[in-house]
Amino acid sequence: MQYVIIGSSAAGISAIEAIRTKDKTSKIIVISDEKNPLYSRCLISYLLAGTIDEKKIWYRPGSFFKDNKVEALLGIRAEKINAVKKEITLSNKEKLKFDKLLIATGASPKLEDIPGIDKKGVFPLRTIEHTIEIQSMLDKVKSVAVLGGGLIGLRAAYALKNRGKDVSVFVKSGSILSQIIDKDAAGLMQKRIEEKGIKIFTGVAAKEIIGAKSVNGVTFEDGSKHDCELVIIGKGVSPNIEIAKDSGIKTNWGILANEYLRTGVEDIFTAGDVSETNDIALEEGSINAIWPAACEQGRIAGLNMTGESETYEGSLAMNSIEFFGLPVISVGITRPKSDKYKEIVKKDAGKNIYKKIVLRDGIIVGVIFVNSIENIGIIGALIRNKADVTGIEDIMLEDYFDYGKIIPLIKKSQKGFKEPEFKETIMTLYK
Amino acid sequence: MKKIYCNIKKCLGCGSCEIACAVEHSKSKELDKSIAESPLPVKRRKAEFIEEGVSISTGCYHCENAACVTACMSGAMYKDEKTALTQHDKDKCVGCWMCIMACPFGALTRLREEKIVLKCDLCPDRDDPACVEACPTKALFSGTLKEFTKICST
Numbered sequence: 288m289q290y291v292i293i294g295s296s297a298a299g300i301s302a303i304e305a306i307r308t309k310d311k312t313s314k315i316i317v318i319s320d321e322k323n324p325l326y327s328r329c330l331i332s333y334l335l336a337g338t339i340d341e342k343k344i345w346y347r348p349g350s351f352f353k354d355n356k357v358e359a360l361l362g363i364r365a366e367k368i369n370a371v372k373k374e375i376t377l378s379n380k381e382k383l384k385f386d387k388l389l390i391a392t393g394a395s396p397k398l399e400d401i402p403g404i405d406k407k408g409v410f411p412l413r414t415i416e417h418t419i420e421i422q423s424m425l426d427k428v429k430s431v432a433v434l435g436g437g438l439i440g441l442r443a444a445y446a447l448k449n450r451g452k453d454v455s456v457f458v459k460s461g462s463i464l465s466q467i468i469d470k471d472a473a474g475l476m477q478k479r480i481e482e483k484g485i486k487i488f489t490g491v492a493a494k495e496i497i498g499a500k501s502v503n504g505v506t507f508e509d510g511s512k513h514d515c516e517l518v519i520i521g522k523g524v525s526p527n528i529e530i531a532k533d534s535g536i537k538t539n540w541g542i543l544a545n546e547y548l549r550t551g552v553e554d555i556f557t558a559g560d561v562s563e564t565n566d567i568a569l570e571e572g573s574i575n576a577i578w579p580a581a582c583e584q585g586r587i588a589g590l591n592m593t594g595e596s597e598t599y600e601g602s603l604a605m606n607s608i609e610f611f612g613l614p615v616i617s618v619g620i621t622r623p624k625s626d627k628y629k630e631i632v633k634k635d636a637g638k639n640i641y642k643k644i645v646l647r648d649g650i651i652v653g654v655i656f657v658n659s660i661e662n663i664g665i666i667g668a669l670i671r672n673k674a675d676v677t678g679i680e681d682i683m684l685e686d687y688f689d690y691g692k693i694i695p696l697i698k699k700s701q702k703g704f705k706e707p708e709f710k711e712t713i714m715t716l717y718k
Numbered sequence: 719m720k721k722i723y724c725n726i727k728k729c730l731g732c733g734s735c736e737i738a739c740a741v742e743h744s745k746s747k748e749l750d751k752s753i754a755e756s757p758l759p760v761k762r763r764k765a766e767f768i769e770e771g772v773s774i775s776t777g778c779y780h781c782e783n784a785a786c787v788t789a790c791m792s793g794a795m796y797k798d799e800k801t802a803l804t805q806h807d808k809d810k811c812v813g814c815w816m817c818i819m820a821c822p823f824g825a826l827t828r829l830r831e832e833k834i835v836l837k838c839d840l841c842p843d844r845d846d847p848a849c850v851e852a853c854p855t856k857a858l859f860s861g862t863l864k865e866f867t868k869i870c871s872t
Contacts, residue, residue: 301788329791330812339812346793346810579789579820586788607815612830616819660818661828664785668822690823691766691774708779708823711863715725715870716772 288313290592291375291383293365293530294391295319296328297578298559298585300347302389305589307355315357316383318375321414322362325351329578331418332439336446344415365392368534370552387554387592390531390542391585394524394560394576399434403496409518412443421517428452430515432505434493436463438606440521441480445610447519448485455486455513457505462489466523467606468617471634472641472655479613479639524576526561539563541574546598548588556592558584565601567671568619568652575602603670607660613639616660618667619653620645628652633684642684649677665690672703719802721840722847723866724775728857731765731773738852739763739777742841760827762838763849775849775858778825778838780804786837789820808834 290306292299295317303315327346333339352359364378368388375383396411398404408424410417429452433444436458448454456463462473463480477487492508496518504514526541536550537543541563548556548564559581566573580602587599605618623630623645633642638658644666645653650673654666666683669676674696682688690712697704698713737749744752744759752759763777784804787795794810795817797803813833818826827836840860841847850858859866 327791327793329814333812343792343810343812346791578791579785579816582788586783605819607819609813609815614815616815618819660815661826662824663819664821664826665824667819671822689764689766690776690825691768694768694774706781706783706822708781711723711779712774712776712823713726714867715727716768 289384289386290315290389291385291387292317292389292391293375294389294393294559294561295321295324295359295361296391296393296559297581298391298393298562298588299389300325300351301582301585302391302558302589302592303355303357305586306593309590309593309595312356315355316360316385317352317357318360318363318365318377318383320362320364320378321416323415324359324361325349326415327578328413331415332412332442332446334415335412335418335421335443336449338449365530367532368530368536368555370535370555373554385554388556389585389588389592390536390550390555390557390561391559391581391588392527392530392561394526396439396520397522397525398520399493399522401493401495403498403502404520406496406498406502407500408498408502408516409496409520411520412439413524421519424517425450425452428516430513431455431517431519432457432513432515433519433521434505435519435521435523436460436487436489437466437521437523438464438608439523440519441610442608443519443521444485445480447517448483452517454484455488455515457491457493457507457513458487458489459492460489463487464608464615465622467604467608467621468615468655469622469643471632472615472617472621472643472657475639475641475657476608476610476613476615480610483611524560526563526574526576528561539572543572544584544599546600547591547596548584548599549591556588558588564599567601567603567673573602573604575604577602577605579605600671603667605667613658614660615655615657616663617653617655618663619651619670620647621653621655623647623653631680631684644683646676646680649675651676651683659686662688662690665693668704669693669696672700674700674703719780720860720862721780721803722777722838722850723859723861723863725857725859725866725870726768726772726774728855729765729773729775730855730857731767731775732854733765734852734854735763735775735849735858736761736765738848739838742844742848743836760829760836762825762827762836764824775853776823776825777849778804779823780838785820785822786817786826789816791816803840804837805839806835806837808836811835
């Protein structure tokens with residue numbers, strides 16, 4: 288048996304660990320275009336901010352591949368899959384056979400098609416290489432323009448502000464974090480970020496990045512201009528599906544995965560930011576390019592590659608971010624677009640608290656908690672298990688809401704809450 | 719796996735477990751001294767009301783497929799290979815709150831200023847966890863699921 292894994296971030300690493308729980312001896316080969324892949328992608332902005340030292344971003348030990356008896360082909364790209372011959376062509380023109388293959392190629396930053404994007408001093412923030420390059424030029428940077436008000440854009444803005452730079456964020460849409468939270472929550476976050484000295488401009492679209500070889504400014508559609516020595520592009524990511532081309536593997540937005548994380552092609556699996564799976568809240572295929580989903584998919588794909596048949600229930604959008612001491616967590620659908628949905632909201636402006644739950648037919652499909660985040664995982668469990676919350680709607684946003692309050696629902700639930708730990712908590716109830 | 723179970727039928731929701739937990743995780747490990755400590759000791763266990771007259775003492779359930787471990791982006795939260803317990807390495811924790819987002823039991827405590835989380839460690843310095851010893855009705859039990867099932871049925 289020869290396992291081949293393309294990609295060595297969250298999904299790839301989790302798959303290796305899962306395979307090794309079942310199969311200690313078969314050969315595993317991992318291919319990564321990154322030379323040092325064992326870092327946590329989510330932590331690179333922390334590193335850029337200087338809030339953690341470099342040691343912390345290596346989330347697995349340097350001996351990980353050796354410890355797990357993995358042959359790692361690093362700095363090499365997998366370019367083509369021949370599903371019939373069960374063979375991969377690599378960027379060094381070598382060919383590699385597989386018995387079971389995992390495509391965990393991840394995603395790449397969307398680089399906007401704006402003139403001047405190739406100038407020196409323009410970066411996305413996706414890899415540790417980007418961080419190192421940005422860091423190496425920081426001495427010469429006074430002012431930074433961040434294009435995009437999503438998670439990465441704002442994390443980069445926070446990091447560079449922390450490094451003493453003058454930072455401005457330019458957002459095309461009307462509010463920041465618009466993919467993750469609603470306008471009210473975004474308003475609270477924006478206020479805090481602006482209070483700490485980062486400038487945010489909404490409703491502005493970049494026209495051109497200007498400068499000779501190096502960037503010295505950005506011009507905008509409204510005719511304005513912003514001088515800066517560094518531009519960060521934070522426009523989200525798109526899945527790296529090129530590898531599936533001409534292989535017979537079906538793609539849509541990402542590589543299509545079934546509930547076993549199998550592609551339609553025998554012995555080829557997919558996991559992580561590249562894979563399109565069932566979204567639990569949307570009840571349709573989607574990509575949730577987030578760390579926890581990548582790890583869970585990698586684990587389940589890895590197990591199934593060894594012959595298990597573990598099912599993947601699907602992914603949920605979920606994000607946790609904190610800026611200057613103000614945390615926000617959101618799960619599922621947070622900006623519902625039709626009248627099928629009902630919202631329950633609780634606000635406490637004095638404490639910067641905002642809580643919202645989104646319901647569809649008596650079932651929670653989304654939640655946002657700002658500054659009072661402790662019990663959001665319990666709401667997440669209700670979403671994941673599609674629990675009917677009729678009867679507890681009034682208390683879900685109260686401070687005293689806790690796990691105890693959902694125990695009667697778990698007891699009643701027919702289909703959900705399958706994990707043994709839920710059963711253990713209720714086994715002595717009403718006996 | 720040995721961990722803490724709560725017999726809901728016996729739990730009064732009195733909160734003795736919470737106090738014992740906080741004291742055990744204080745510097746002095748003594749109630750009278752610990753309440754004068756700065757920072758104040760923090761509990762990792764909660765007595766929660768289910769409904770009229772029914773309560774449960776909850777904490778980390780050391781889940782088989784722990785959502786907190788899957789969500790942790792720094793490698794701080796991990797499964798101990800030998801004991802299968804869910805452990806937390808606070809030196810690796812960056813305070814991203816991904817585990818809080820993921821835990822279905824609300825079992826993690828957030829330290830805002832220190833930017834780390836705290837969780838049940840089953841009191842490594844003791845034979846029985848402090849909460850179990852402190853429980854006045856013996857609702858809390860430390861042992862395996864098999865042992866707990868047996869004790870509940872007698």
